[in-house]
Amino acid sequence: MIYAVANQKGGVGKTTTTVNIAACIAAAGHRVLLVDADAQGNATSGVLGGERPGPDARTTADVMLDGVPPASARMQTVVPRLDLIPGGGDLAAASVELVEREGREGLLRRALEPAAAEYRYIFIDCPPSLDLITVNALVAADRLVVPVQCEYYALEGLSRLMETVSEVRARLNPGLAISGLLMTMHDPRTRISGEVVNEVRTHFPGLVFDTIVPRNVRVTESPSFGEPVVRYDPQCAAAEAYQQASREVMARG
Ligand SMILES: Nc1ncnc2c1ncn2[C@@H]1O[C@H](COP(=O)(O)OP(=O)(O)O)[C@@H](O)[C@H]1O
Numbered sequence: 198m199i200y201a202v203a204n205q206k207g208g209v210g211k212t213t214t215t216v217n218i219a220a221c222i223a224a225a226g227h228r229v230l231l232v233d234a235d236a237q238g239n240a241t242s243g244v245l246g247g248e249r250p251g252p253d254a255r256t257t258a259d260v261m262l263d264g265v266p267p268a269s270a271r272m273q274t275v276v277p278r279l280d281l282i283p284g285g286g287d288l289a290a291a292s293v294e295l296v297e298r299e300g301r302e303g304l305l306r307r308a309l310e311p312a313a314a315e316y317r318y319i320f321i322d323c324p325p326s327l328d329l330i331t332v333n334a335l336v337a338a339d340r341l342v343v344p345v346q347c348e349y350y351a352l353e354g355l356s357r358l359m360e361t362v363s364e365v366r367a368r369l370n371p372g373l374a375i376s377g378l379l380m381t382m383h384d385p386r387t388r389i390s391g392e393v394v395n396e397v398r399t400h401f402p403g404l405v406f407d408t409i410v411p412r413n414v415r416v417t418e419s420p421s422f423g424e425p426v427v428r429y430d431p432q433c434a435a436a437e438a439y440q441q442a443s444r445e446v447m448a449r450g
């Protein structure tokens with residue numbers, strides 16, 4: 198099962214959600230592949246325990262555009278059973294190069310085919326845009342997870358994302374389904390957080406995960422140690438929420 202984690206807004210919790218849910222599912226005993234499709238490379242630095250990919254490391258861009266097999270690009274992470282195809286700077290150039298390619302929307306799907314046989318779960322961390330890289334992720338995916346920050350304007354952009362999903366479904370990937378919307382960075386002390394959850398649930402009935410991820414300072418600390426928060430501080434409230442969210446993701450199938 199291939200999951201794309203997408204929302205064209207930046208800073209809503211895509212990378213945090215991807216690395217933590219992937220880590221929880223790996224901890225539950227499954228082999229999981231994390232595909233970092235963002236030029237920022239935050240998912241990559243978030244699971245390597247302070248290491249960086251070496252100068253010869255292959256990236257998601259090489260896999261998507263240059264026929265590098267996933268098995269040659271993958272790296273081990275600090276999380277047992279969780280492997281990574283690194284992201285990073287060359288994905289910025291890749292999104293430009295993609296425009297010229299034939300079958301430009303389906304390259305990642307084809308490239309990941311050999312990995313799909315090997316990994317029960319594949320998670321793609323998308324960039325903060327609806328560019329061709331995100332479209333490639335949506336075409337490759339069976340399921341979409343949409344992190345939504347509990348903040349003003351949370352709904353902004355979601356209808357555009359849903360339109361893109363409909364277009365991808367109609368033209369390129371009829372198998373794409375929405376796994377769910379995950380409310381992130383919830384702050385129980387503010388009224389707006391609760392209001393946003395209600396608003397999103399009203400707009401997308403049945404699509405919002407029951408689990409709500411609270412805002413928690415441990416989440417902001419964990420990337421500097423190169424670890425998902427579920428490993429850095431498994432007892433903290435956000436880690437417990439991601440554990441629960443990962444069970445919802447697996448249960449929704
Ligand atoms: N539950 C949370 N509590 C506190 N900070 C969070 C939480 N989730 C994400 N963050 C922080 O918010 C910022 C954006 O999150 P990130 O996952 O990188 O978003 P995106 O990938 O959508 O840009 C990061 O600094 C991250 O550490």
Ligand SMILES: [Mg+2]
Binds near residue numbers: 237
């Ligand atoms: Mg990110």
